[in-house]
Amino acid sequence: MNQHTTPPLAVSASGLRKSFGDKTVLDGIDLDVAEGTIFALLGPNGAGKTTTVQILSTLITADGGDVRVAGHDVAQDADAVRAAIGVTGQFSAVDELLTGEENLILIADLHHLGRSEGRRRAAELLGRFDLAEAATRTVATYSGGMRRRLDLAMTLVGRPRIIFLDEPTTGLDPRSRRTMWQIVRELVAEGATIFLTTQYLEEADQLADRIAVLDRGRLVAEGTADELKRLVPGGHIRLRFADAGGLAAAARSLAGSSRDDEALTLQLPSDGSVHAVRALLARLDAAAIGVEELSIHTPDLDDVFLALTGTPDENHQELIA
């Protein structure tokens, strides 16, 4: 259907702006998503994630900026974009009154797959998403997880090259969430490009090749999970002692540590490498100080997220005030 030569970027946006009334929701954001990768747009509620997906998926128009999806301009050539994408929004886009199978065949018909191919594709997706047994029940009887799987199955009927998932696991139980992650990984292995939004750092960390952090309509950071973690220092080793004497002795011999007398712990800045841990243990041994417990804390995306979006600082300020 698409005669374009394969573009290197599945999604590219520059200077993307959108306001609703006098409220600026997107304040000039730039995004590039390479084909065949998973891109996560990470941000708190109200950051503008859904608005971004709605613009990229031709549901609403931007106020400004250039947006190309699958090599086509979303404003000029929306139908060409639509032919290449699949969208699973935050709110379930299934027909409650139809059965799971009828929902899939409806979408197959709208893709003009033909009667037998449509049925075959529906059966294949019902099997893949563990919905075969529920195929002939109306969607009104489905659980939240089943509904989400059917929703995604409907998105995949037309074999889209680029798939938008707006908070695909919000509200799912941990098991359904893992199933969803597994599905996302399989889709990319088959060659699709995934653009997902999430509020969960763990999700972005688990899935995404690249992560962009969106806060109040602006991108505050972009990179791989590791690159983002490097932005935030804060790795440390924590030692817990049996008694106050051990704590005091250790605090004296280890410069630059901060102690917590209540918890009987000592915290030392460290990159958490084997070398650093070995050196630390050697010094404790030399001073004959016994340690109850040792834990290594490396910065995770939570630290990055909080540091970048400034939320904890604000809370901190409020606490002080």
Place this chain on the structure above:
Amino acid sequence: MSALTYALTDSATMLRRNLRHALRYPSMTLAGVMTPVIILLLFVGVLGDTLGTGLGRMGGGATSYVDYVAPGIILMTVAGGCMATAVAVCVDMTGGIINRFRTMAISRASVLTGHVVGSLIQTLISTALVIGVAVLLGFRPTADPLEWLAVIGLLVLVAFALTWLAVLIGLISKSPESASNTPLLIQFLPFISSAFVPVDSMPAGVRWFAEHQPFTPIIETVRGLLLGTPVAGNAATAVAWCVGVGLLSYLGARAVFNRPRAS
């Protein structure tokens, strides 16, 4: 396939979806038949003798009250059937599935076309059933095949106009509840028309309204075609109303459906 073929295929797909809804949850369709049947039973069985006597004194031309009232009841069936579409359209627009349709490379109009054609089919079936009940109760139309064809043509035109009006109401309603309330006004409009008693028998103010609202010329035309009462200028007025309401509603619905949305 051409764009037009795609538009037709997609509309047929949407039509199948709506008919499947109707078959699976027939309560809406049944209500569309039951309401006019109950009103028919009430007016013919309970009030019929008195109203028929009064009508005879006025020289209305009808031999029995069921003959007089049936055309009005037929129009109520058509109006009621079309208005159910407002709820169906609103449920679609306020649910998530419309966003799926909007992000697919399909004929956009097919969503509405499917509703309109589905509603027409349901309404015509309901109307046929109600005419059947009226005949059982003693309704004896004198129309020849050509006049029947004219009646069916007019009813389809009325149904078409009212369905597009219902689509417009469904599109601008904020919730399915409000989408089901607004059409009640239109459904009960026939009560203040020549449906149950001739407008001549009404007090001046009400009579003026009854004479100038669209259902009166439509009912008079149907009555004239079915029973041979004078039609006069009513036919042209009836068609003009249908074309006017239908066209404005269609243009309005198209504009609302295609306008960029806030979120």
